[in-house]
Amino acid sequence: MEFLKQLGEVAFGTRLRLLTDRFIQDGAKIYQKQNIDFEPRWFTMFYLLSQRSPLTITEITSELGYTQPAVTQIANILVKKGLVKVIKDKSDTRKRLLALSPKGLDMISELKPVWRGFENAVKDLFSETGFDMMYIISKLENALDEKDMYHRISEKIKQEQFEGIEILKYRPEYKDLFRELNYEWLNKYFTIENEDKVLLLNPEEEIINKGGEVVFASYKGNIVGTAALLKYSEGEYELAKMAVTEKVQGKQIGKKLAEEIIRLAKEKNAKILFLETNVKLIAAMKLYKKLGFILTENHNSKYARSTIKMELKLS
Amino acid sequence: MEFLKQLGEVAFGTRLRLLTDRFIQDGAKIYQKQNIDFEPRWFTMFYLLSQRSPLTITEITSELGYTQPAVTQIANILVKKGLVKVIKDKSDTRKRLLALSPKGLDMISELKPVWRGFENAVKDLFSETGFDMMYIISKLENALDEKDMYHRISEKIKQEQFEGIEILKYRPEYKDLFRELNYEWLNKYFTIENEDKVLLLNPEEEIINKGGEVVFASYKGNIVGTAALLKYSEGEYELAKMAVTEKVQGKQIGKKLAEEIIRLAKEKNAKILFLETNVKLIAAMKLYKKLGFILTENHNSKYARSTIKMELKLS
DNA sequence: TATATTTATATAAGTGCTTATATATATTAG
DNA sequence: CTAATATATATAAGCACTTATATAAATATA
Missing domain, CATH: 1.10.10.10 (Winged helix-like DNA-binding domain superfamily/Winged helix DNA-binding domain)
Incomplete structure (x- = not known):
């Protein structure tokens, strides 16, 4: 039993079972006696x-x-x-x-x-x-x-995964990754439009030099997601080009990226951060709502896939 | 589960089992997920x-x-x-x-x-x-x-049984019981000798009136055992005629009777309390030793069955 | 007023242990 | 050096539950 004691909290269930056995087993002997x-x-x-x-x-x-x-x-x-x-x-x-x-x-x-x-x-x-x-x-x-053990453990695992996601700033050697990650999801749900190509092929000129930002998410040593902050006008920015590779979906990587974009927008004294998306992207919509984005009235978009616009007021 | 909670300590084992199940069951779901x-x-x-x-x-x-x-x-x-x-x-x-x-x-x-x-x-x-x-x-x-649960519970049950034994003083209506209880065990292990009959048929004249005592043990409302204190000489008494009916053996009734006889002997300022027994009565020998009786040298007994003599010095 | 749904209990099969016992190999004693 | 004993593991069967499912009766619904 020494080993079980060394194990600490992880072996609590096992020790509880052994204790229960000792408690109940002996009862039978008493009646017999x-x-x-x-x-x-x-x-x-x-x-x-x-x-x-x-x-x-x-x-x-x-x-x-x-x-x-x-x-x-x-x-x-x-x-x-x-x-x-x-x-x-x-x-x-x-x-x-x-x-x-x-x-x-x-x-x-x-x-x-x-x-x-x-x-x-x-x-x-x-x-x-x-x-x-x-x-x-x-x-x-x-x-x-x-709250049962299942939910307690699930939450802890999620939390650790979330903390294991690292946000990286743009570097020239990530340029291809920015394109590839976005192409992956565009090809999955929609098609690549001309407006996409302009931004995805030239992030430095089209995004960063114009006052925007590009960030990446690293998980277990691999870059698995990206997102961009586009400057639209003074005080008005767009969250766009957010993509997470399929293998690591469900680990809240999108959330961490979006939170970083919001942080950067605030840093740039943005008053409004908006985004365009499609109602069929249910998980994405849920995330945006959770982060405080609300639907706005009509919009005319550069993109064919865009069906709605959401925005977040930053004080 | 309300009923289990009302039950208190007796249901602790059951609740421990239920708790263990909740702990271990959920683990499987996590790995699956x-x-x-x-x-x-x-x-x-x-x-x-x-x-x-x-x-x-x-x-x-x-x-x-x-x-x-x-x-x-x-x-x-x-x-x-x-x-x-x-x-x-x-x-x-x-x-x-x-x-x-x-x-x-x-x-x-x-x-x-x-x-x-x-x-x-x-x-x-x-x-x-x-x-x-x-x-x-x-x-x-x-x-x-x-100390495991078996021994803990056993001890508690024994203790309660011991406390449930009541010692009763001699009363004329118990006279027949005194004889019957003694005949029961004499017939089982030995034979009834003449010396026995004298005492067992006339306890009042032969024991009590000569400065001795007869006591009884009552358990769950029935008289189940007896013992006598015989005066041998000034300051020297004998513990004798101890009998416990077979059905209630193992409940420490003999111990309670012997303790009462010792108490009475002390009350009468006895210096020595002795007894005669037979080495084949192993349980009895064990009890006497536990109470402090020690073997004495040779003796010449009135009884054929007696093989050894033990005595207890009372200060 | 027949039909669908719900409720009460039974049955079957599975799980994760247990105790009891078998089997094969190693060690010890005479 | 053989026989008895001890040790390491396997196998069988049992226990006290579980989950999944069946069955039958009662109740709700259309």
Whole structure:
């Protein structure tokens, strides 16, 4: 077990499982020793029925946190053992009403000392550790109720991926990449128009020298995305030529690029940052909205593919 | 789940199991989402091999807390998946040396972000609860290492049983019980001798009126045991006629009776309390030793069954 | 008032462990 | 140097759940 302890948080699940086993396994031995024909897994259901009955399978399921087939299985065993009796519901013949049988009721007095023994043993164990374990387990349950492990882990992975994206400034040796990344997505969704070629073949002359910017996104050592800031007039800029290669889609690289363009626009004291896009690019539209872009009225575009214009007011 | 929470400590095992399930189940979904052909249960072994290898099945077993068949099973799956390779040990052909294969080594970089994501998610969860969960689980593990649940529960049950035994003073209506309880065990192990009959038929005249005592043990409303204190001479008493009915053996009723006799002897300012018994009564001998009785030299007894004499010095 | 949908339970098959036991090889004892 | 014992691993079967699906009855809908 030394290795598991070294592992820290990643092995918490495994250690929790081992702990659970140690807790539950020993219960069976106790009943055996006391010569009682009873098993630990019957406990919750048996006890529930001793408190409230009759109950249907479905009602028991909702109380115990087991699945319905598990409840059916345990119920069948208890019926077979003669500890639980079944009454058919007259008004709804699908329902099986379960209650303790006379034999089951008799058994309670035999079981109680074992349960008390277990309860006292657990209480002692907890006071040895010095922690209020019942409160702690509730806290963990509540935290997982609010957000389960799947969403917690997903978020952390996304966050790390996002932080792993590096923004690079334009350099002459990236010129071809700027064109290739844009051609890739233009060819996928639309066609390359003349206006595109002008900008994509001469980014230095057509964009940077005119007061704009070109940036790149690097992920795991490869350049996987690009975006440009075009100067339209004093205080008015355009976010354009944003492209992310297909293999790394879904890693929020577009978001990081767009955020950088917005930052650069602010640096240049832009009042308005606009962009043109097509309604069929759903993911892109969603991103722009999230960043604060709002739809504007009619526009006449240089591009055939452009169907709408969005803009972001920068104070 | 409301019912489980109401139950308190007795349902701790069940809640621990449910919590473990929630922890481990979600792991599988993450690998799936990230398109990695990997399962949570492979993790500890895979990670161990990435740190130290080659290792044999037995070596892995001792590190991970799983049983050997479980390790063999997981190892076989990993070999089948091509993530682990097997080398035969030359000096001991029984041994299989396991290590990550090139494919396995390659996979590490793919897996690392998921593991980091899991680790960070768990850390966040813990800081949300405000408890140092790694420390707490260690505490629980250590406490169970020192004494497992089986022994903890057993002790608590015994303790409660012991406390449930009531000592009753002699009353004329118990006279027959005194005889019957003693006849029961005498018939079982030995035969009834003349000296027995004298005492057992006339406890009032032969024991109590001569400065001795007779007590009874009641358990769950039934009288199940008896014992007598006989005055031998001033300051010298005998513990005798102790009998516990067979059905309730093992519940420390004999111990409670003997303790009461010792208490009464002290009350009467006894210097020496002795008893006669037979070496074949192993459980009884053990009890007497535990109470402080020690073997004495030769003795000449009234009883044929008596093989040894023990005594307890009372200050 | 027949038909679609929902609800209650059962059944089947799978999972990830366990315990019990088998098998083959290595080590130790006589 | 052989027989007994110990060790390393494999195999079988079981357990306590799960997910997926079937079945039958009740309820809603058109």
